Amino acid sequence: MRLRPALCLVLLVVALFGAGSTAVAAASTVGTAALTARGDDPETVKVTGKLVNRDDTGSTPVGGGKVTVTGASGAEYSATSRPDGGFSVEVPFEVGPLSIELDERSLPDGVTLREGGRNPITRTVSGTLPLTVTFVLGKGDRQTMSWADQIPQSLFNGLYFGLIISLGALGLSLIFATTRLTNFAHGEMVTFGALVTYALNVTGIDIWLAGLLAAGLAGVFGFAQDRFFWRPIRRRGTGVLAMMIISIGVQFILRNVYQFFTGGRTETYRQYTTPEGHRLGPITYSVRDVVCVAIALVLVVGVTIALRRTRLGRATRAVADNAALAATTGINVNRVITTVWSVGALLAATCGLLLGFSQAVKFDLGALQLLVMFAAITVGGLGSVWGAVLGSLLVGTLIEMSTLVIPSELKMAAALFLLIGVLLVRPQGLLGRAQRIG
CATH class of the missing domain: 1.10.3470 (ABC transporter involved in vitamin B12 uptake, BtuC)
Structure with missing residues (x-):
């Protein structure tokens, strides 16, 4: 009887997580471009993301944008963003640098990479830790906020x-x-x-x-x-x-x-x-x-x-x-x-x-x-x-x-x-x- 609590804990864990193995299903990221150092296939790297054009009126998804990922061996893999702005690229897993580039010529009229925005962006794949890539789209210079302006947000x-x-x-x-x-x-x-x-x-x-x-x-x-x-x-x-x-x-x-x-x-x-973000004065919310x-x-x-x-x-x-x-x-x-x-x-x-x-x-x-x-x-x-x-x-x-x-x-x-x-x-x-x- 002295082992009863421990045995109960083991049974609880087995019962609750026996059916929970589906949690290993691969993620489908729809935020800013996220690089997960292992995709659905353990031998691939998945790059997923969403292109969004931000201006004074709000945020608009950008479809038709071409994103190219170049692996350490020089091989290139491309994908085009969907109407909702999302895209996904899988490349063979290689330890080393990855270059993620947005083809600015593929962007719709009036949509550009903001001045000062990096393109391409280089990341190094060395393990399973996630890496994040963000392309800043929108007309004009990238604005910076003063310390006081950031307080409300x-x-x-x-x-x-x-x-x-x-x-x-x-x-x-x-x-x-x-x-x-x-x-x-x-x-x-x-x-x-x-x-x-x-x-x-x-x-x-x-x-x-x-x-x-x-x-x-x-x-x-x-x-x-x-x-x-x-x-x-x-x-x-x-x-x-x-x-x-x-x-x-x-x-x-x-x-x-x-x-x-x-x-x-x-x-x-x-x-x-x-x-999609909305603005209420100086505060952005969704x-x-x-x-x-x-x-x-x-x-x-x-x-x-x-x-x-x-x-x-x-x-x-x-x-x-x-x-x-x-x-x-x-x-x-x-x-x-x-x-x-x-x-x-x-x-x-x-x-x-x-x-x-x-x-x-x-x-x-x-x-x-x-x-x-x-x-x-x-x-x-x-x-x-x-x-x-x-x-x-x-x-x-x-x-x-x-x-x-x-x-x-x-x-x-x-x-x-x-x-x-x-x-x-x-x-x-x-x-x-x-x-x-x-």
């Missing part, structure tokens, strides 16, 4: 990112509030949502329906995790520290499973990868952004209302305050905790679905955002629902705004500085309650 991007991250942080906070477990495997549920959505989407299922199914499967996965793995561990009286270490092990198991099935490649959804924000808002507001108004929500708050006292009043503590795990996994998977649009789909997507989620719930206040949301918005905004003054590669450090500052001034977090220890 950076603020919008930060609030958008923070709202999406708040879904994952909210689930992480709920699990901590009811179990006192710092779940390091929570980021893998974010990845789960993105990978399952991608696997369903490449089979022809609409992206939003695929995301709904992925969130449902994640909820089932979360339920099964607690019912067959974490609950037996809690029943044995395992300490919180030991459970946290176990969650780190679960994190690595799931991440390696993801890496095995995806081959470590970076993939993209088949739909809405490069939506309909996809509006839909993502609406989904996140509905879930965040829905969860907070449910915690306040429903019987299960009140029971959850009681368990979070004092599980032993809640049990004496007749509340089924185990059922509440299992429900929280299910809801938390659903929220995390939805977070992964939405992150997949802007950050692509890869096996470590959730792991890369786990630190941001931890910073968010710590800044907002551990165990506080609204604290998780507030912390996410603050952290997301600071991360994006910091790119105005520091290189984008260092932007995650901004979240750590905010975390340290809040802990020094208010250790319980902005909306957390101070508690006596000892």
